[in-house]
Structures are given as structure tokens and as C-alpha cells.
Amino acid sequence: MKLVGRVPVEPLDEERMTQIERRVVSGAADASAVAQPMRVSRGFTGVALAAMTAVAAAVIGWKLGSRPAPVVVGASTPVRIHTEAQRSTLDIGDATIESDPATVFVVTRPAGGVLVEMTRGKVELEVGKRGDRAPLVVRAGDTDVIVVGTHFTVDYGDGTGDVEVRVTEGVVKVVRTQHEVRVAAGQAWQTRRGVLARAEARTADGLSGPGPSGSGTTTTATSTTGVTDTAEGSTQVVASTDPVRAGSGFEVDLLHGRTSLVPDKRVAGNTTTVVASTGTTATTQPGTGGSGASTTRGDGTGAAAGTGSGARPAPRPVEDPSDPMRDLKKLVRSQPLEPALDVGESSAASAISAYYTIIRDPEKRGADESRAYYSIAVTQLKAERTGDALSTLERYFRRFSREVYPERTPALWLRVRILCTRSIDDVCRQAAYKYAHEAPGTPAAAVAERITLTD
């Protein structure tokens, strides 16, 4: 029974094949556009429609009782939110908006983006990576907060005064009167003051300074640095008395509990580290060289709090202040790279082939595979194939999304190096933030943190 090659395949005519191709390409695009971690069954459509109808009914007002389940907004219809007694949560799919009591805002989706227009109150947003999608913008009066990163709050008070933006994770852009400012994790921005450095302290005994983890109260403090209405060199620290900010309702997971350091290039010499204790109001005076600060607690007892640049390695000095990007790129390039695995091949192509042989070897899963992937990326970078190197790194992070091997940190830095030597842009800053977050305390992390603070 020899049948191979004896059943002729009837070809499909080109027109049929073209139609199939068109449907497949279109379907693949749709699939990638709606790619979500959970598949929604067809039966869910009716439920979704019902939910959308319910949301439309909420346009005239949104009154929540004792913290019910989040309202889900998936429609493109504008939704007006008005919270009265309790904090409330609004899930719009690609972001979650928590609002304080007496907050009023309208959510619309212009051109695929999200616009949150505040009338008054305070919102806290957690936003997923937006990738190529149009940005999420929070508009409070004449101030636009454009989301680049992930977690922040916008406080518009009674809707007539100042706006305050606090970023706990990622980066946002604040645009007001045609001026754009970047506010990164650990920073705040206020209408009258501009960008503020913010620090946290966990105190167990009332004294300031980083205490044992999990003990004491988390307090958020703000420190003006380089603001327009503050004298050069002077620093003011205000520990918030707002229960939402100063209590358990406002957790700051900043730099893994280390003291924050926010250099401000606009005020020479004003590099201030601030640690605030639990209390009401505190003020600081810069120490010599502007590297120290002290806090005064509300009960009148003073406590030394300034740690200056000793809390972590200071960023390297900027050689040419007029061209910070060039110097920063140079700084990025000067950081050592973890070398590629030596497979005894002189040419990049041969070496990459050897690395892929390792990857395909079922006996060499895990650590060897991780090393091989990283080595491919390094080799591609050395061969000036930066696009391929980035693709390889993305594949590495996907492949080892659950397993952590020693190459993860070098791979994160390699991504920073490739992206940030090209351009110090949002993508570079996000990569730098990721690196600084995962590999704190290293010289490269200090460079990465500097990148996140660039405008």
C-alpha cells in the first residue's frame, strides 16, 4: 500500500486563496486589537450590552453606597461621574479610576484615547501600558495630565483652585499653558509650585528615617525643588494632614522603601533628600551644599532627617548642563555590559547560530536558554542590529515571564542601553524605570533613575 504522492491535491484557485488571505489578515488584526488575558464568550455580549445600558443611565449621576463593586465602563458614550459619600471605583477597561467623595468628572473616549475631565474633587488612576494607543489625559481646568506611566492621583480640590498631581508609579506629562513637565514616580506637581520631590518614611518610634519594614506609619511629604515661587536653595517640606494621603489610604511604593532622591537640574546645588516623620507640618532647611534636610514634627520635637546623597549612589555629575541628553547617553554607554556567552565563534552570524542551537536543545532548558537568548541580543547589538536585539530581548522577557534567571537584570539594562542611546523618550524612560525598579542600588540604576527624571 504505497499511497504517498498518489492522491493529487486539487489546487484552490487564486481568487479563493486571496479571499481567505484577506479574511485571515483582517481576523488576525482584530484578534491582536482585542487581545486580552480573558476570552469573552459570545454569550457575554448580551450581558455587556446590559451593562452599557446601565452605565448610560448613570450619566445623570452616580451615587454609590458602601463601596459596591466597581462600575465598568466599556462604551464610547461619555459618562459623567458624581460621587457623594464614599470613595468610588470606575473601571474603564484600560484604566481604573478611584475617586474621592464629592468628586465630579466626565469620561470620554476621543479617537481611541481616554479623556477624564474633572469638575472638582480628586481621582487616583491606575493605567495599564498604553503602547501605541492614544493617550489617557486627565484634564483639570487648564491643566492636562497625559499618562505615560501607570499610577497617579490628580487633586482638583473644589474645582476652582490649584491642581495637584502625585505619581506613585511610572511617568506622566503635565501640560499647562503650553508648558509641558514630566512628573515621574516619587514626584508631585502643583499648579503654583511646579514639580515637587516627594519622599516617604516608615517610622516606628516617631523618629524620622527609614524604619523596619512594615512598622510605623507611612507618611507622604513633599519638597519643593526648583519651583518658580520658591527662593533658590530653600526647601519646604509639608507632611500631609489629609487622612487620605497621610494614612493607610495612600500607600507609596517608591524605590522599594528607600529614601527618594530627586535632583532638580533647574536649581543648581539643590539636591535634597527628605524623610518626613508622622506628624502634621514640617519644614526643612538645606544643609551645607544643599544636601541635607531636617524635619520638625508637629509635637515640637526635632529629628534629623537629612541623609543627603548618602542614601544611594549619587548620579554622576553632568559635564555639559546645556546638553543633558548627550551626556546622559554617554553615561548610559559607559555602563558595562554583561558579556555574551563565549561559543568560540568569531562572526556574529555563527555565534548567533550557536546560541540558537543551545535554545533548541531540549536538554538545555532554563538557565542555558536564558544565557543564550541574552547572548544573542548582545551579539546583535555589537553587530549594530539594534532592532533585532530589541526583538530578541522582548522574546526573552516573554519566554521568561515567570522564571527569573541571572540574565534578567543585564537584559533589562541592555534594553535601556539600546533605547536610551537612540533617544531619551518615553519608551526609554519606561525601560529605565523598569530597570531602576528591579535592580535598585546599582550604578546603572542611578543612571536609569536619572533618565526617568528627564523632561
Place this chain on the structure above:
Amino acid sequence: MTAAAYVEDVLLVDRCLTGEPAATRELFRRHRSRVHACLFRVLGTNRDMDDLLQEAFLQVFQSLRGWRAEASLATWVDRVSVRVAYRYLSQRGRRVQTEVLVDDEAGPAIEAGPGARRQLARDGVKRLYAVLDELSPAARLAFTLHEIDGRTLAETAQLVGSSVTATKLRVWRARKKIETAAAADPVLSEFLEPSGAAVIPFDDSSKEAP
């Protein structure tokens, strides 16, 4: 598969994952002929082929993120396609209409010569697939992939997600069933053994990879 081709696959998949339509089109064009041939040999007809091809490739693109580059992309695409074929066969209650294999316009084989032999071959194929219609989807897949599509038992087992032993058993049972049918059908018998060759025993490992 060469390392270069492998790298090419990896880069193409990366481009597809970014949603680049040109990459999607390229991947489809690279694999469409092979997938179509494979599905045709399993089913014996182009009926519903448009839907099957579309379904197979849509599943490929939907689960592309899950390709871990352990197997070649072609093998992985084939595996997805075989799953689609299996589901189709299961839903159709094992029966696949194979009438389209007969070229009605050609008319019956009344003349002698090459035309008659072609008609005999067409009839033989039609009768073969009529017997295959009686097999379970798993047995049909194992038999067609191994005996008609020419894949090794190991490869076939990998595609259908079974052990080599189970696959070999399914192929053997399918052969026995076809031989039984051929014993009562001279057209099928002539198609299967035109030279009167002996029946290949179950323990045939001639197609195994070295």
C-alpha cells in the same frame, strides 16, 4: 531546518505579534500551500476548505504568542491545522463528502489508455476516502498523515498528540480496514496494489526517522 531559517521564523513571528499586516500576510503565504495540501490529504476534498484554512490560520495567529520556538514554526502551524481538521471530522460525524473527487465533466472511463487510467485512479481515490469516512477521526488522521501525506510515525504522533505506539496501532487498524474493503472492491484493490505488492505488515518501521 537551518539556523538561518529558524531565526527568520522567530523574527517573522515577532513582527506578527506587533500586529504588522505585512508580516501576517507573509506568514500566511509561506505556509498556506503546505497546510492546504495537508488538509486536503486528510479530508480528500476541497469542500469547506476555505473555512478550514481560515480557521486554521486564525488559530495560528491567535495563539502565536504561545509558540515557544521549541519546534519549527512549520511544525507548529501543522499541529494547529491538524487540530482544526480533527475538530472538523469530529463535528461532521466522521463522514466527509468526497464526491468532488470525481470529475463529473470527464465522464465515465469508457475509453482505453491514459484517460481510463486517470479515471480509475480517481475512482480509487474516491473509494479509499469512502472507507476512510468509516474510521474514527484519530485513526483517519494517523493514516492519512502517515500513509498519504508521507510523514514519519514520530512526526505523525507529534502532530496528533499521541504516542508513537498508539499512532502505529491506529495506522495498522486503518490499513486492515482498507484491505478488507479492497478485498471486495476490485477498483480499490487495483488502486492500492497496482503492481500486486504484498500487504505491508503492522510492524513496519521503514518510514521511521533514523
